Amino acid sequence: MINTFVLRNGRLCQYPASKYHSEDIVPVWVDLVATSDDERAIVENRYGVTLPSHDELQDIEASARYYEAENGHIHLRTDFLLEDDGGPSRVITVAFVLTEDMLFSIHAEDLPVFRLVRMRARSRPGSVADYRDVLLELYATDAEYSADALEGIYQNLESVSQTVLQHQLTDETAAEVLNSIAQEEDLNGRVRGNMMDTRRAVSFLMRGRLLNPSQFDEARQILRDIESLDGHTVFLFEKINFLMDSTVGFININQNKTIKIFSVASVAFLPPTLVASIYGMNFENMPELGWKFGYPIAVAIMIASAVLPLFYFRRRGWLGYSRVVAKGITFA
Missing domain, CATH: 3.30.460.20 (CorA soluble domain-like)
Known part of the structure; x- marks a missing residue:
């Protein structure tokens, strides 16, 4: 044109x-x-x-x-x-x-x-x-x-x-x-x-x-x-x-939240795993042979060892989402 x-x-x-x-x-x-x-x-x-x-x-x-x-x-x-x-x-x-x-x-x-x-x-x-x-x-x-x-x-x-x-x-x-x-x-x-x-x-x-x-x-x-x-x-x-x-x-914060879940889970279930390992390796004097409540007490100890760390994390605020407030803007 x-x-x-x-x-x-x-x-x-x-x-x-x-x-x-x-x-x-x-x-x-x-x-x-x-x-x-x-x-x-x-x-x-x-x-x-x-x-x-x-x-x-x-x-x-x-x-x-x-x-x-x-x-x-x-x-x-x-x-x-x-x-x-x-x-x-x-x-x-x-x-x-x-x-x-x-x-x-x-x-x-x-x-x-x-x-x-x-x-x-x-x-x-x-x-x-x-x-x-x-x-x-x-x-x-x-x-x-x-x-x-x-x-x-x-x-x-x-x-x-x-x-x-x-x-x-x-x-x-x-x-x-x-x-x-x-x-x-x-x-x-x-x-x-x-x-x-x-x-x-x-x-x-x-x-x-x-x-x-x-x-x-x-x-x-x-x-x-x-x-x-x-x-x-x-x-x-x-x-x-x-x-x-x-x-x-x-984006990094969202990824850190996911990683934190796995970190808390691994720390919380480490004591029960330790208790179960010690209880299961006691071959010389096995509690279940002469102790009537051996298994229930071991399970209770495992539950308590898992709940107490979670309770401690909750008190410290490690389980909830952190909130930062700056100049009236809240980041969750």
Whole structure:
């Protein structure tokens, strides 16, 4: 799909695909989404630009993300975050080609950042003056999109915190909590990586002296926004580690409860076993031959030797679940 945009009264106006090469128009932005080789060839022949293929988008070295071609066109590769409803987050690589007066973008899937930029440019006249403003608007919107993703992570972690800190965790619930924490940590890492890539791209534009003074100030504001997001990702990372450690700690507590049952049982039944062993090995003077109540008394001693340790453990509180109260939160 080819989306062609021209500037009309400070607004981005999209031309239908049917009029793409039938009218003599000079677009400011040409967006190619999941295009075929034939469609890409049409754009290359129409504007004399060399566009990367989809295979080149996927197989790219870090050193080749920003470079100037022999014809003077600037090539950039930038990762944009994509959150699927009900699925894991992904990073989509977008290739930008900057000519003298046009911006070309090539990506395999349509991105919410691009849709939002198109909507804002139509509703806010004067926000875009040339193709460089479009590119900066994409990067600024990407920072906002990442901020929304971080806000969603925080809300999900708040729900996880209530489950971990206010309920007695079972092994099944702990497994669900760990799965949720792992997903939020993965998204937090992708947001941080996405912001790092956006910072590199904006810095390249600033170092290359491709921006006018007003655009340069806007680029600096984008870098400041990204810097603030970096601090928030660090906070979320620490919160994720805390919840992860707390959940693993509750799993260990549940396991220790099971181990404690076996430990108490082995200690409680050790004296009866000792009594039975001594009674059964008395071959020289066997009590059952001359002692009428030998067996009942031995059984009574065995029962008493088992009950007394259990009574002692009960008095010490070793049989019940320990309860720790801290700042109004009870852990059972």
